[in-house]
Amino acid sequence: MPGPFVDAAAGLLLGAACPGCRTPGAGLCAACAALLSGVEPFAVADPTCGVPVWAAAPYADVWRRCVVAYKERTGWWLGALLGELLALGVLAAARGTGVPIAGLVLVPMPSQARSVRERGLDTTLTLARVAARTLAGVGVRASVEPRLRHARRVADQASLGEQGRRDNLVGALAARPVGEGRAGVRVVVDDLTTTGSSLAEACRALAAAGTPASACAVVAATPRRSPASRA
Numbered sequence: 001m002p003g004p005f006v007d008a009a010a011g012l013l014l015g016a017a018c019p020g021c022r023t024p025g026a027g028l029c030a031a032c033a034a035l036l037s038g039v040e041p042f043a044v045a046d047p048t049c050g051v052p053v054w055a056a057a058p059y060a061d062v063w064r065r066c067v068v069a070y071k072e073r074t075g076w077w078l079g080a081l082l083g084e085l086l087a088l089g090v091l092a093a094a095r096g097t098g099v100p101i102a103g104l105v106l107v108p109m110p111s112q113a114r115s116v117r118e119r120g121l122d123t124t125l126t127l128a129r130v131a132a133r134t135l136a137g138v139g140v141r142a143s144v145e146p147r148l149r150h151a152r153r154v155a156d157q158a159s160l161g162e163q164g165r166r167d168n169l170v171g172a173l174a175a176r177p178v179g180e181g182r183a184g185v186r187v188v189v190d191d192l193t194t195t196g197s198s199l200a201e202a203c204r205a206l207a208a209a210g211t212p213a214s215a216c217a218v219v220a221a222t223p224r225r226s227p228a229s230r231a
């Protein structure tokens, strides 16, 4: 967190504002920082990928605004905070598998090469690395295994419905084979999930490579309603 003088100067000179509430100043304001870290990880209902999916926070309010800002070029610095939230989601996901957490292997969703070039940063890989460091800091051995890659181009997901998104992504990812495969509970990680179709494709690709994931974890998820509550 920047000090109050740097904060005020940046607010005046650069027009900087808190990404959570737009209050002028550098960085996240104290109120938003407190809100951001006050999370309770939750299991996403009806995951479509066959393994449990855990989110640190809902994709709403301050969390949504911070994830959106992080994905824009100017919000790169939010990676440190959001990576810590991801670590919370990973821990909850690993506990949910019931497997003893001897070690964790975080497999980040691959970013599009174009967005990495534009942002000058691989946002998901960065979050995975921060999460692994955070976990190591609390005594949980975690490594990052960036093995997923885009196997083909896909249509823009924005215009598609839930089934259309799933169909559009089948075969979109491939997992690089590993010689030995690191020991530990493998968790696919991403910044956010809405329909779950990207995580489902990642799990499919990992299973096809003979190294299935045990769970998925994200910083934020759209709270999904069960079919019964929707009706």
Ligand SMILES: [Zn+2]
Pocket (backbone or CB within 6 Å): 018, 019, 020, 021, 022, 023, 028, 029, 030, 031, 032, 033
């Ligand atoms: Zn704020």
